[in-house]
Structure formats: C-alpha cells, structure tokens
Amino acid sequence: MAEARTIESILIADCGTVFTKLLLLERVEDSYRFVAQAETLTTMNPPWSDLGVGVVQALEQLEHITGRTLYTAGRLITPQQGLEGVDAFVVTLSASEPLSLVIAGLVREMSLESARRAAAGTYTNIKAFLSREGSLNSPQETWSRTVRDLAPDVVLLVGGVDGGARRPVMELADAIALAASMLEPDRRPTVLYAGNVELRPQITKLLGDITHVEVVDNVHPTADTEHLGPAQNALEQMYIEERMNTAPGADTLMSWSRLPLLPTATAFSRVVDYLCQRETHAHRGVLGVDAGAATTTVAATFEGRSYVTIYERGIAYGPLAWVKEHDVAALLRWVPEEMEAEELLTLLYNRELRPWTAPQDPRELWVEQAVAREMLRSALDVALPTWDVGKNDAPAGMMPHVDPLLISGGGLVHMPRPGQALLIALDGLQPTGITTVLLDANRAAPALGAVAGLKPLAAASALEAGTLLSLGTVISPVGKARPGETVLRMRITYEDGGTLDVEARYGDIEIWPLLPGQRATLEIRPNRRFDVGLGPGRGGKVQVIGGLVGLVVDARGRPLTLPDDPDQRRRTLHGWIWDVGG
Numbered sequence: 001m002a003e004a005r006t007i008e009s010i011l012i013a014d015c016g017t018v019f020t021k022l023l024l025l026e027r028v029e030d031s032y033r034f035v036a037q038a039e040t041l042t043t044m045n046p047p048w049s050d051l052g053v054g055v056v057q058a059l060e061q062l063e064h065i066t067g068r069t070l071y072t073a074g075r076l077i078t079p080q081q082g083l084e085g086v087d088a089f090v091v092t093l094s095a096s097e098p099l100s101l102v103i104a105g106l107v108r109e110m111s112l113e114s115a116r117r118a119a120a121g122t123y124t125n126i127k128a129f130l131s132r133e134g135s136l137n138s139p140q141e142t143w144s145r146t147v148r149d150l151a152p153d154v155v156l157l158v159g160g161v162d163g164g165a166r167r168p169v170m171e172l173a174d175a176i177a178l179a180a181s182m183l184e185p186d187r188r189p190t191v192l193y194a195g196n197v198e199l200r201p202q203i204t205k206l207l208g209d210i211t212h213v214e215v216v217d218n219v220h221p222t223a224d225t226e227h228l229g230p231a232q233n234a235l236e237q238m239y240i241e242e243r244m245n246t247a248p249g250a251d252t253l254m255s256w257s258r259l260p261l262l263p264t265a266t267a268f269s270r271v272v273d274y275l276c277q278r279e280t281h282a283h284r285g286v287l288g289v290d291a292g293a294a295t296t297t298v299a300a301t302f303e304g305r306s307y308v309t310i311y312e313r314g315i316a317y318g319p320l321a322w323v324k325e326h327d328v329a330a331l332l333r334w335v336p337e338e339m340e341a342e343e344l345l346t347l348l349y350n351r352e353l354r355p356w357t358a359p360q361d362p363r364e365l366w367v368e369q370a371v372a373r374e375m376l377r378s379a380l381d382v383a384l385p386t387w388d389v390g391k392n393d394a395p396a397g398m399m400p401h402v403d404p405l406l407i408s409g410g411g412l413v414h415m416p417r418p419g420q421a422l423l424i425a426l427d428g429l430q431p432t433g434i435t436t437v438l439l440d441a442n443r444a445a446p447a448l449g450a451v452a453g454l455k456p457l458a459a460a461s462a463l464e465a466g467t468l469l470s471l472g473t474v475i476s477p478v479g480k481a482r483p484g485e486t487v488l489r490m491r492i493t494y495e496d497g498g499t500l501d502v503e504a505r506y507g508d509i510e511i512w513p514l515l516p517g518q519r520a521t522l523e524i525r526p527n528r529r530f531d532v533g534l535g536p537g538r539g540g541k542v543q544v545i546g547g548l549v550g551l552v553v554d555a556r557g558r559p560l561t562l563p564d565d566p567d568q569r570r571r572t573l574h575g576w577i578w579d580v581g582g
Contacts, residue, residue, distance in 0.1 A: 007455055009337030013055050013446035014264060015093045017294040018316065020054040022062050023447045031461035034444060038062040041356055044248055051249035055566050076256045078354060089256045090450045094264035094295065096243035098123040098312060100152040104130035104172045106159035114219040115158045117386045118231040121308045123239045127152055132168050140175040147179035154238060155189045160196030162221045173206055180211045183448055190238065194219045194231040220360045225545035235288055236263060259453055267449030269299035269308045275404060276301035287402040291315055291411030292357050292373055296379040303516055304391040311379035315411035316355035317550040319348045319371045320358045333562055336573035346435045358414065369424055372411045376428030394432050395478050399559050401433040406468065407438035418548040419580030422471045430560050432476050433533025434542060438468040444474040470516055472547030476554045479530035481506040487555040488526040509579040548582060
C-alpha cells in the first residue's frame with residue numbers, strides 16, 4: 001500500500017487490431033488527469049511481428065509532445081525521476097486473434113445456447129456446433145471428423161443438468177477423444193467441460209491422457225438455471241495464456257508492466273461497472289458499447305450483475321462477412337443518397353484493405369455510419385438474451401432502461417460532429433426512457449479500466465475530471481402514433497430561472513439548448529399512449545444535464561422503422577441528420 005501511494009504517473013498502452021494508443025495519466029493536485037496521448041499503427045503482424053515496435057513508436061511521439069524522456073536503452077524508464085520515466089505501466093490488448101472454438105452439447109435451446117452465450121463474452125470464434133438433437137442415431141463419426149478437420153483451440157463440452165443425461169454426453173466425449181487422438185499432440189484442442197457434474201471423473205479419465213482437460217461448473221445445472229461465469233472466465237484465461245501472452249512482443253511489454261496483460265473488453269467493462277456504482281437509479285442499468293475495427297463490445301450492468309458480449313464483427317473487419325449473412329440492402333437502407341450495391345461493396349472492400357484510413361468523402365462516411373449502426377444492432381441482439389435485468393420495467397423486446405449510455409471506439413468517436421455519433425447510437429441501440437449519453441472522445445475507457453486494477457483512485461478521479469464527455473440527455477418515448485401527432489409536452493426550467501415550453505411530434509428528433517454541464521428541471525407530460533420511463537402516460541419532474549448536442553427528444557417510436565419507399569426513406573434520413581446537426 002505504501003508503494004501504491006507513491007504512484008504519480010501511469011502510462012497505459014492499448015494495443016488494438018489496427019491502432020496502438022498510449023495515454024499518460026498524472027496526478028494533478030488531488031486528482032488524476034490525462035495529460036497526453038499518442039497513437040500509431042499496431043505492429044503485431046509482418047513486417048514487424050512485434051507489438052513492442054508500435055509501443056516504442058508511440059513512446060517517441062509522446063516524448064515529443066510532453067518534452068519528457070520515457071524510453072532509453074531498449075526499455076521503458078520506471079519509476080519516474082523528475083522529467084524522466086513513469087511510475088507504472090499497464091497494457092490492454094485486443095489485437096490477438098480470437099480462440100477458435102467448437103461447442104458440443106445436447107439441446108440447442110438449453111446447454112448449447114448457454115455455451116454460446118458464455119463464449120460470446122470472450123474473444124472466441126465459434127467454428128461449429130456438435131449436437132445430438134434431431135438424430136435418433138449418434139453421429140459420432142461426423143462429430144469426430146468435424147473436430148479433426150477444424151482442429152480448434154478449444155472444445156467446450158456441455159450437456160445434461162446436474163444428475164441428468166449421461167450416455168449422450170459421453171458419446172460426444174468419445175467422439176472428441178477420437179478426433180484429438182488423430183491430431184498431432186501440439187494441435188490437439190483443450191477440452192473445457194461444463195456439463196453434468198456427475199460425469200466429471202469419466203470425462204477426465206477418458207480425455208485426460210489424450211489432451212488437456214479443464215472442468216468448471218455446469219452452464220445449465222438445472223432446467224431453469226443458467227450459470228455462465230465459470231465457463232466464461234475459463235475461456236478468457238485461455239485467451240490470455242494462449243493468445244495474449246504469446247503474441248509477438250508481448251514478453252517485452254509484460255516485463256515493463258506492473259500488472260498482467262488485460263483484455264480490452266474486460267477493462268472496458270470495469271468502467272461500466274464503476275458508472276453503475278456511481279449512479280443512484282435503482283431500477284436502471286448502465287450500458288457501454290465499444291465499436292472497434294474488428295470487434296464490437298457490449299458491456300452492461302444491471303442490479304450489480306455485469307455482462308460482457310464481444311461480437312466478432314467490427315467497423316473495418318467484419319462488414320463483408322456480415323453482408324453475406326444479412327444482405328447488402330440492410331446497409332443500403334441507411335445511406336441517405338442513391339447508391340448501388342456494387343459501390344457499397346467496393347467501399348467495404350477498400351475499408352478492409354486499408355483499415356487505418358478515414359472516410360474521404362460523404363459517401364464513404366455514410367457507408368461507415370451505416371456499418372456502425374448495424375454492428376451495434378447485431379451486437380445488441382447477441383447481448384440482450386444474456387441479461388437478467390431484474391426489476392427494470394422496459395417494454396418487452398426493447399432495450400432496457402439504462403442511464404448512462406457510454407459510447408466508445410474509433411467507429412463512433414471519430415465522427416466529424418458529435419450529433420452524428422449520437423444519431424448512430426440512437427439508430428443502432430434504440431434506447432428507451434431517459435438516458436444521458438456519454439462519449440469516450442479519447443477512447444480512454446479501456447485504459448481507465450486497466451488503471452483501476454492498479455490504483456482505483458486514479459481511475460475514479462480521472463473519470464470524475466471529465467474524461468467522458470456528455471452528448472446530452474435523450475428522452476425516448478415508447479409508443480405508436482400518427483406522423484406529426486404530439487408525443488409529449490415539456491417545460492424546461494433552467495438554472496437561471498428561465499423557462500421554455502416545448503412539444504415533440506411523432507416521427508421527429510427535437511433538440512433544445514442545454515449546454516455541457518448546464519442543469520435543468522424538466523416537467524414532462526407525455527401522451528397517454530407513450531411511456532418515457534415513468535410508466536405509460538405518466539409524467540413528472542426530472543433533473544437533467546446538458547451536453548455537446550443538448551436536450552434531445554427522440555420521438556421516432558420504438559422499434560424504429562424506416563419508410564419502404566426509397567425516395568421517402570432518403571428524405572427522412574436527411575431530415576434526421578439535419579436535426580442532430582450532422
């Protein structure tokens with residue numbers, strides 16, 4: 001503890017798929033502030049094949065910015081002495097390839113689905129599902145061939161409630177054992193068993209002499225109980241050991257670091273947890289989304305329970321595969337000008353070939369924004385079923401009430417105007433009720449999550465010092481009405497005593513002035529058919545805070561629908577963009 005109190009400066013490296021970012025956090029009087037940052041391309045792949053090269057390049061930038069000496073004689077200078085070095089160094093990493101995974105189980109709607117949800121919270125790529133369901137005979141030969149041909153890093157074996165099915169699970173285990181025995185020892189998958197506890201001795205005996213076996217609690221211990229944490233934690237630890245710690249150059253970074261390497265998604269989720277602890281809304285959750293180049297992370301906390309989902313599609317890597325699954329029309333519908341499918345696909349190919357580039361003209365920007373909307377929507381679709389929202393009384397099938405909503409990642413924070421980032425979040429996530437939207441403008445949230453493991457006070461004080469920028473408060477009424485019909489009336493009372501009476505009409509986005517840090521009291525009177533998070537037709541007084549965009553009422557309804565007619569749809573999109581100042 002005495003050593004921790006001496007930490008005056010912390011350097012955080014965030015090694016992403018495309019960019020490596022360095023952020024310098026320093027103690028300023030009684031709090032910690034970010035004082036400088038630098039960014040360069042990640043160098044894990046050829047021709048460098050060394051993460052450390054990118055970090056050193058960013059260190060040179062940081063030295064130029066700050067006038068300090070941070071790196072000499074092939075290593076980072078620690079601890080800090082005057083204007084040289086830093087007291088601590090920590091690293092978050094998402095550049096490593098995900099683990100390849102095969103999931104084997106019995107019932108798709110039970111154990112297999114639970115296993116899929118557990119895997120969704122880690123950096124994994126599911127290659128195949130093996131299931132007995134729908135077959136009278138055991139297709140063990142097919143199962144063995146699948147595992148042999150794919151040679152995954154991990155096989156997650158589930159099935160049977162505790163004390164339940166035995167023979168079908170052992171048939172799967174036999175097939176996995178056969179497949180593993182046909183592979184070279186260094187290519188044999190680790191088997192993670194998270195099924196019927198009574199089979200643990202048999203599973204370990206059967207597979208233990210062939211390959212490495214790990215045993216964790218059953219993901220579905222009873223018919224109506226799901227227990228994902230142990231399997232999820234085990235998969236994350238495998239990713240750390242087999243991917244992060246063995247990444248080229250990781251050994252150098254670990255020798256400098258005060259803590260083990262941390263997955264970026266895990267670090268990001270810590271900030272969401274902190275925001276939940278800071279708020280006093282008993283029946284609202286907190287949501288964070290991080291739109292990266294290769295993955296989209298959704299972190300949520302409801303009533304003290306944390307949930308992380310890593311969707312293996314990002315802004316640069318993944319849209320082409322996403323189009324094959326969902327069709328190009330799903331992206332074209334968000335483009336506010338006429339565009340042929342061939343042009344959109346060409347732009348996606350170019351983006352994947354040059355993921356470090358920024359949109360150069362409006363058409364490229366519209367496609368990037370369309371991709372961001374759909375990545376958020378798809379990631380949320382994967383995340384929603386894993387949440388237990390407790391007493392959150394959001395309408396069925398829609399986003400639970402959350403406050404605040406944190407948006408991060410280069411796919412969102414690099415938008416030319418803050419209103420564009422806000423509109424993407426509203427279109428992709430469709431929040432309900434009353435929500436403060438925060439922008440992680442410097443993409444510092446994962447860094448702060450990493451710092452929290454070393455010095456929680458530093459992370460907390462940096463957050464409170466304005467690291468996260470408010471875009472504003474958004475009111476999203478839920479209900480249906482005719483276009484142009486009044487959805488709610490509202491009186492805004494500002495801190496200086498001034499008042500403004502306003503109303504919002506169905507189908508529109510309305511924005512009223514409320515500057516960053518400025519507070520106001522809203523007296524909301526919704527249409528009886530609409531719910532603003534206070535109950536159907538119920539109004540009341542709420543305290544809100546302004547932001548870069550202002551006070552926003554998204555009266556477009558939930559779920560959000562776009563006109564079928566292409567010309568009308570494009571006019572509508574242009575109107576929304578104009579409304580938010582985009």
